[in-house]
Amino acid sequence: MIYNFDEIINRKNTHSIKWDAGELLRKFEITERFDEDTIPLFVADMDFSCPQPVIDALHKRVDQRMYGYTTHATDPEYFKTIQNWFARRMNWEFPADSIVYSPGTVHALKIAVRTFTNPGDGVIIQRPVYFPFTNVIEGNGRIVLNNSLVNNDGYYEIDFVDLEQKAKLSSSKLMILCSPHNPVGRIWNQGELEKISRICLDNNIVLISDEIHGDLIRTTETFYPIANVNSDDKIIVCTATNKTFNMAGLHCSNIILRNADMREQFSKELGMQMPSPFSISALIAAYNEGEEWLEQLKVYIDKNFDFLKNFLANKMDKVKFRIPEGTYIGWMDFSGYNMDPEEIHNRIYNKANVVLEDGKIFGEEGINFQRICIPSPRSILEEAMNRICTEFKI
Ligand SMILES: Cc1ncc(COP(=O)(O)O)c(C=O)c1O
Structure with missing residues (x-):
């Protein structure tokens, strides 16, 4: 099917945060x-x-005429679909039981801050960066440790000396990586990801990589999921259909957390979260048929x-x-x-x-x-x- 991205769809009066703002x-x-x-x-x-397959799947769901309490947990297809997407597109494999549903990526970051740090602890971020990173840190009484990015004529790079110094601080407990980076648009290369993960792991810093933009890259570029560069199971990765398929209103993020103890702690803080019947159908259709x-x-x-x-x-x-x-x-x-x-x-x-x-x-x-x-x-x-x-x- 050929899609027409030139089509103007009126979004006014649709509860759009953007158009009814x-x-x-x-x-x-x-x-x-x-x-x-x-x-x-x-x-x-x-x-x-x-x-179109997402729209069709949602129509089918609507036609069931009941939208009661719903769970993804008993449906192997939900997990298999996510695994297949990342294996097929990024050559990245992870077990089904490492997938934890979250209603949002920012929500998952907040849960990570609460699970893996205490009030007063430091969390490393790299500004200029997506501002809710700051909100989840400061809003939970933690301290921002800013490893400011270096702007080389519009091409941003990481100051690794400063990153290592921040990671060595005794208060430093967590790093939130934005990969690809919003707003500077870098896809961190394998060498950079290797260094970031090594610095974090060597200094017992929990590393959470927000990879929500990972599917949305230039046609000439390759994205590297950090978990492919460093296979340590303690690295946490946020994925979502929200950005990739324009379904943020369906609230569907999946956090990949391979370390069983960390997953248990994270899940306990997260509480029981279930996707809506619409988000389950949409995710399965998008990942299976949205390519x-x-x-x-x-x-x-x-x-x-x-x-x-x-x-x-x-x-x-x-x-x-x-x-x-x-x-x-x-x-x-x-x-x-x-x-x-x-x-x-x-x-x-x-x-x-x-x-x-x-x-x-x-x-x-x-x-x-x-x-x-x-x-x-x-x-x-x-x-x-x-x-x-x-x-x-x-
Ligand atoms: C880097 C990044 N993380 C998270 C989000 C929001 O994700 P969610 O809607 O899943 O909370 C955005 C949205 O712009 C983003 O750019």
Whole structure:
């Protein structure tokens, strides 16, 4: 089947966090302006239809006419489907009993913080990074240890000397790795992953790798699951259908935790969590039959990135931008304008009426940056960029 990613599907008044965001954005003081004409490119979800097999599976589920208490635990197909996906696509194998369902990835990170650290302990993250990492650490009374990434002309790298120093601190107990990294878009290579995991294991730091963007990489790139680089069973990996198949509203993450003791502790803190009947059906359909859609999607996203790169190079060449290796997130450096970040915000959010995310949300390393999520029909992206460009000509 050929999918049409150019199709514009109206998401207004559908309870979309992205398209019905006005109240939320005002509440969290992200932006004041949000109206009928706003183009929101801030939330990491896609404006594309899900794969047809997922839609069909959900219809079938609806037609059963009852949506009572549900469990995945007794269905070997649920586990086999997940195992097959990662074995087939990433050559990564793990036993069925290492899979722990969580209603969300961020929720799983919170549970990991609570399970493997105590209040006052340090948790290593690498800013600029997806801001809920900070929330799950500080919200649970733990301390952020920031192994700030090094920006080499838009290509971010890890300061391993600093990472090792942070790992050696007696307070340091956990590291949350973002792989591929949101927002800087790096796919950590095997050498980097090897070093990260060695530093953590040598210093008794529990390592949890958030690989939720692992399927969403450029067609020319290869993703390396950390568990393939270091086979130590104590490394925890977060996977999800949420991002890959645009089903975040179905809340389905699966955490791979091979060490039995750690799994028991984690599961105890997590409590009994069961996916909805819809998330089970959707996951099975997506992982078994969604590959064709995903491959076409990746080509479309590559082209959106090509569009963005060319647009910036031709019309806004003061913005530094590099196509990310992974994720559908663009990280644009506006420092070339020598403008107050408030004014950059004002021009994009208030004047152009486009909602992105101010880079400072991801840490002070993000000041002067804007994060843009580009998995939308190209015409929407084009309109947003034209509007932004107009405001920067003045
Ligand atoms: C790195 C990363 N982790 C987790 C999430 C959210 O995952 P979930 O909806 O499964 O909690 C996101 C969403 O943008 C993300 O970028």
